Amino acid sequence: MNPIDPIILFFLLGLIAGLARAELRLPAAIYDFVSILLLLAIGLKGGIELAKQPFGDLLPQILAVLAMGFALPLVAYPVLRHLGRFQRADAASIAAHYGSVSVGTYAVAVAYFGTREIFFEAHMPLLLVVLEVPAILVGIVLARGMSRETRWGAVMHEVFLGKGIVLLLGGLLIGWIAGPEGVVSIKPLFFDLFKGILAIFLLEMGLITAAQIGSLRQYGLFLLSFGMLMPVGSALIGALLGWALGLSMGGTAVLATLAASASYIAVPAAMRVSVPEANPTLSLTASLGITFPFNVLIGVPLYHAMAERVHAFLGA
Structure with missing residues (x-):
């Protein structure tokens, strides 16, 4: 039996402390600093590997993942609208969160597979960036239609x-331009300390998650069920796509994890601008209060097993 990864224990510490209303909170400046380091580290790692392969070889994967990003919110929306009986704006906003991605969940997956020395394609940070955008656009159209009143300029900003996006893409470009030799001087901060940075990030995420859980009393069983079942269904789509694209088993598992994750940073900001009538508490309760802890504690190993089954059943 594998011992529990310390980074998961940090998340649990934050979650328990938050639920117990302990006097524990990271200063906002420290949380921002840790987030910046985490995003840059993920981008740098991907950029270094991108420098080793022609971009044209990745284009089919980018287009396929882009299509998945458009499809996932279209799957979630009718479930939320008709089974959950959410208002149109709320259903569209929640669906957009579940079509986009969580950098925190991706970082946990990277640490999980790294600890177990499981290979996965190093250009996954590029696919992470690709998945940030399409769900936001779909969510806006689902909520408002192709309305002239939509502030597309502000949304695109x-x-x-x-x-x-700026930090991930910036890290990708820096890693791509500098290459492996160029980043040697900054390796101790961004690479050697990656799991330590992630541990502090997850401690704060545990505290934030605890603050969202209280909303479940108001929104009930459906949101709880959706927040756990939607990621599993999305992960299966991601795993099947990963296999179809010829990814390794580890790469398939990471893509499944990306599909299963739900945004709690980029999408809330975009929805605030373009769909202000949507209730952000609903979206954050689902994505951050339910799906994020589910993925951190149960989901990543589950998606790993799912990828193994898909590759075994369909053939490597």
């Missing part, structure tokens, strides 16, 4: 110039 939030999407493409938000902190997460």
Whole structure:
């Protein structure tokens, strides 16, 4: 039996402390600093590997993952609208969260597979960036239609110039331009300390998650069920796509994890601008209060097993 990864224990510490209302909270500046380091580290790692392979070889995967990003919110929306009986704006907003991705969940997956020395394709950070955008656009159209009143300029600014995208893309470009030898001097901070940075990040995420869980009393069993079942269904789509694209078993598992994750940074900012009538508490309760802890504690190993089954059943 594998021991529990310490980074998961950090998340549990934050979650328990938050639920117990302990006097524990990271200063906002420290949380921002840790987030910046995490995003840059993920981007740098991907950029270094991108420098080793022609971009044209990755184009079919990018297009396929882009299509998945458009499809996932279209799957979630009718479930939320007709079974959950959410208002149109709320259903569209929640669906957009579940079509986009969580950098925190991806970082946990990277640590999980790294600890077990399971290979996965190093260009996954590029696919992470690709998946940030399409669900936001679909969510806006689902909520408002192709309305002239939609502030597309402001939305595009939030999407493409938000902190997460800028740091991930910036890290990718720096790693790609500098290459393995060029980043040697910054390796101790961004690579050697990656799991330590992630542990502090997850401690704060545990505290934030505890603050969202209280909303479940108001929104009930459906949101709880959706927040756990939707990621599993999305992960299966991601795993099947990963196999179809010829990814390794580890790469398939990471893509399944990306599909299963739900945004709690980029999408809320974009929805705030373009669909202000949507209730952000609903979306954050689902994505951050339910899906994020589910993925951190149960999901990543589950998606790993799912990828193994898909490769075994369909053939490597």
